Amino acid sequence: MKRKNSVLSFAGVVFCLLLLLLFNKTFDSYKMRIFNLCAIYITLGLSLNLVNGFTGLFSLGHAGFMAVGAYTCALLTLSPANKEMNFFLQPILPFLANTEWPFFPALLVSGLCAAIIGFLIAAPVLRLKDDYLAIATLGFSEIIRVIFTNTQRLTNGALGLKGLPNYTNVWWSWGVAALTIVFMIRLMRGSYGKALKSIREDEIAAEAMGIDVFRHKVISFTISSFFAGIGGALLGHLLGTIDPLMFRFLLTFNILLIVVLGGIGSITGTVIAAIVVTVLMEVLRVLDSSIDFGLFVMKGIPGLRMVIFSALLMAVILFYQRGLMGTNEFSWDSLGKRLRRIKKRGPK
Template identity: 60%
Template sequence: MLKKRILTAVALLVLLLFLIYADHFLDIYVVRILNVCAIYAILGLSMNLVNGFTGLFSLGHAGFMAVGAYTTALLTMPEATKQQIFYMAPLIKPLDTLTLPFPLALVLGGILAAFAGYLIGAPALRLKGDYLAIATLGFGEIIRVIFTNTQSLTNGALGLKGIPAITNLYWSFGTGLVTLVILLSLINSSYGRALKAIREDEIAAESMGINLAKHKSLSFVVGAFFAGIGGGLLGNLLGTIDPKMFTFIFTYNILLIIVLGGMGSFTGTIISAFIFTIANEVLRFLDERIDLGFVAFDGKVGLRAVVFSALLMLVVIFYRHGLMGTNEFSWDGFLKHPWWKKWLPRPKRPLPGGGSNS
């Protein structure tokens, strides 16, 4: 137990040193990508709780992200900025003069997203499988349409601009770490075991005394809360948001992350969030002109998505249950199966003749 705590403390220290180095020495573009990686990890963790650990096929994540993003943005924007962008219709009171600290605004955004998740989950969680997916997808689109048509609350289709760029590496990675700790604590509790039982067999779980409605709602609300947190971080990172950002495509990207990492694995979700975000940027050159010196190609818009999708198909073919399946990283496994030792230099052994052999 002491060895695990020491290793955890060392890992956290290494992460902190990396964040300090990245914040001071890395390019702004690279820092932005790292922020997006951490935010996508938060969104993937929240969706994996619902889809992977509880077995609910939900596709309404973009709607909860929109609630969190708009709430956090409106509560952190200065009064002068609000008056400047709400020229079609004035912002409703008391939001027109209300400005809160970023942590409080972020939590309130998550709470409102959780409340929206509860309202949506109450009727939708009576459904199963594809019917639940269609219902949650519809509710997510309803939220987006409402935000498009509430001029005095969300500025309608014009969106919000001038949002304070508060999100940085410490906020995104710190919030991601807190999210991981909370969700791991939930999964390793009796509630988590009940959620896994529901995923495996609802009828058997109910026969054992598990309240299906209560535990499904719990999973849905907690997932919506952290989706709102992720949306709030994203809005205050980009500095501008509009309803078109939160379409089904956004939910699809998050779903892709958890499928790639493994349904029911938080470790896989974090790994795939970084792979997905970084690979999506690395392949951006496919949409532009490619000049190899001896030959040049005109890039095609959308070619990046084609190549990226083909690579993902190959990964899914060879890793049918995702990169991690349902496995999680643990210090016990890391120490018992030290695959990493093969990368360390091996000491030279003396030979009988006085020489040495590696």
């Protein structure tokens, strides 16, 4: 049974790779952009899920860590000529003026920077619980944004940066997403993952069993910030421009939406929800323009797309109260069981 499953998994991975190749060949840049966004949101969703879902800490600071990652990566990879163009109000700090790194090290450093900030914030903030933790992390993410707005010579302030090289392609975005998925699965299966889940279920019981609660929380928070930083950097390089206003708390809520919709504490759920939300937002665009029903033409109402999107969200949450997947994960065994059940029901 186990052997059969790993063969199936291997086949699944090969199938996904082929699919990537196929999409890379056939998609135009519009579909490609949506496809890349799906992968970036998977990375971001999984990193938030690690804290909110698996460790049970309600954090709302994700946008702040994304901002740290995006700005670090942008400042490291921007060419000196582009930097000069961007910083026309005040010159850039001299030590950054001539750095032009390749993408990979810049991406790693941006993740590390976000992780360091996450680590520093974790120490005071994680003494709080529930709503208070949410407020404190939200506050910290806003502080990061306000600092970036005011450091004119480091981040170009409210003007933002443009001309970021378009490094984010299907291999980077989906490569990072796949790595994140594998990392999260390995982490959750190991002793750290079990410890994190036990903290989520009952902190006092976990402590009684000899788990260093505070240390585990800090580790979870730092890892989450690391991936948030990398996701932010990828997003910045997909857009080619960033500014502080982009990293408002609304961005955190977009990702929180993905996590909650997929199921708080489910890797599979986050992956599914990230893809569904990103694709649905674009598909529903037809609602905004005028629709020809044959008999009559309905004039487009701007914003109708958002109404339908919200209605669909509510419908899903009403029927799946714990998100699409709850805390369940995808496995070949459960899929097999489900298929067999459908088969049994079939002939009746």
